[in-house]
Each structure stands twice: as structure tokens, then as C-alpha cells.
Amino acid sequence: MQDFPPIQTERLTLRPFQADDLDFTFQHFSDPQVAQYLLDEPPVTDLSQAQEIVQFYLDSAGKSYNRWVIVTEADGQRIGTCGFHKWNKSHQRAEVGYDLSPKAWGQGYMQETLHAAIQFGFVQMKLHRIEALVYPENVRSLHLLNKLGFKQEGALRDYFYLDGKFYDHVVLSLLKK
Numbered sequence: 001m002q003d004f005p006p007i008q009t010e011r012l013t014l015r016p017f018q019a020d021d022l023d024f025t026f027q028h029f030s031d032p033q034v035a036q037y038l039l040d041e042p043p044v045t046d047l048s049q050a051q052e053i054v055q056f057y058l059d060s061a062g063k064s065y066n067r068w069v070i071v072t073e074a075d076g077q078r079i080g081t082c083g084f085h086k087w088n089k090s091h092q093r094a095e096v097g098y099d100l101s102p103k104a105w106g107q108g109y110m111q112e113t114l115h116a117a118i119q120f121g122f123v124q125m126k127l128h129r130i131e132a133l134v135y136p137e138n139v140r141s142l143h144l145l146n147k148l149g150f151k152q153e154g155a156l157r158d159y160f161y162l163d164g165k166f167y168d169h170v171v172l173s174l175l176k177k
């Protein structure tokens, strides 16, 4: 059985990356509004970086990470991505990551996506704890996680280093119980 099959929600399909996601991946991750708070990797500025991302996710079978592309049911538009990484089976935990194209913000799509992904994490992946790391100024992301019941645990000081600067991150978690 595939580790991470597609997931259907009311308005969305979450499906694994495909080779033909290259153009979408480039457009999506080179959008400054998407990239603004994604501080763990350098921003995407050329197609070869997007190709690396697509290949990384195409090669995810049996690894400690996955990524779904979020597709609208109504018109088949790719509007973002979401997935788990740092999946530690011994300790039953993983970190969730997500990003939505700005045109799709404010419509509850990520709430719907994470609701399904979290359910998948607790039931199929048998996780006990789901973590998220967020840049403190990313208020949309913090608001979203708060609504989903994540609890803030503390600050990771100078956690990511990018372009000559260190960035603090807030760590939040949701427990299965």
C-alpha cells in the first residue's frame, strides 16, 4: 500500500506530487507572499530549484516525509501544498508544513486541508504528536494553528539561518488525546 494516498475533502483533493507539477511548483514557491515566511530554505528563483523540490517529493516513498499538492474539486486548480516531515515512528511524531497561493487565502482551504492531514496523521500514521514551526510574524499561520487546537510551547531562538540572518521560530504542537 502507498504510504500517502490521495485524500478527498469537501472541496479539495490532496494528492502526491507528480512530474507535471514543475510549472506549478516554480510559480508557487517563487511567489514572494508564499516564500516570505518559509525561512528553512532559500527562496525559489529558478526552475532548477523547483525541479529539485518536485524530485524530492517524487522520491518520498518509504522516507520520513511526504507532500500533497492541494487541488480544488470545482476547477482542478493547484492552490498549494501540505505534508509531513521529520516523521519519527519510534516517538510517534512528525512536523506538518503547508503553503497556499495568495489567491486562495481567506477561504478556509488550509483549515480544511490541515483538518484532513491531521486526521490522516493521527489515524493512518499513528502519530501521537504533530508539531509546527512558525516565524513569529506569520500571524495567519499562527491564527490557523490556534483554530485547529495547536498549543504554543516556546521559542526556538535563532533557529534558521538565511541570507546572513538568524530567525527565531515558535514551536507549537497538537497531541492526539
Ligand SMILES: CC(C)(COP(=O)(O)OP(=O)(O)OC[C@H]1O[C@@H](n2cnc3c(N)ncnc32)[C@H](O)[C@@H]1OP(=O)(O)O)[C@@H](O)C(=O)NCCC(=O)NCCS
Binding pocket: 033, 034, 035, 037, 038, 098, 099, 100, 101, 104, 105, 106, 107, 108, 109, 110, 111, 112, 133, 134, 135, 138, 140, 141, 143, 144, 147
Ligand atoms: C498560512 C496560510 C496557509 C494561511 O492561509 P489562510 O487563508 O489564512 O487560512 P485558511 O485557508 O484556513 O483560511 C482561513 C480564513 O478563511 C475564512 N473562511 C472563508 N470560508 C471559510 C470556510 N468555508 N471554512 C473556514 N474558513 C473560511 C475564515 O474566516 C478564515 O479567516 P479567519 O480565521 O480570520 O476568520 C497562508 O497565509 C500561507 O500559505 N502563507 C504562506 C506560506 C506559509 O507561511 N506557510 C506556513 C509556514 S509556518
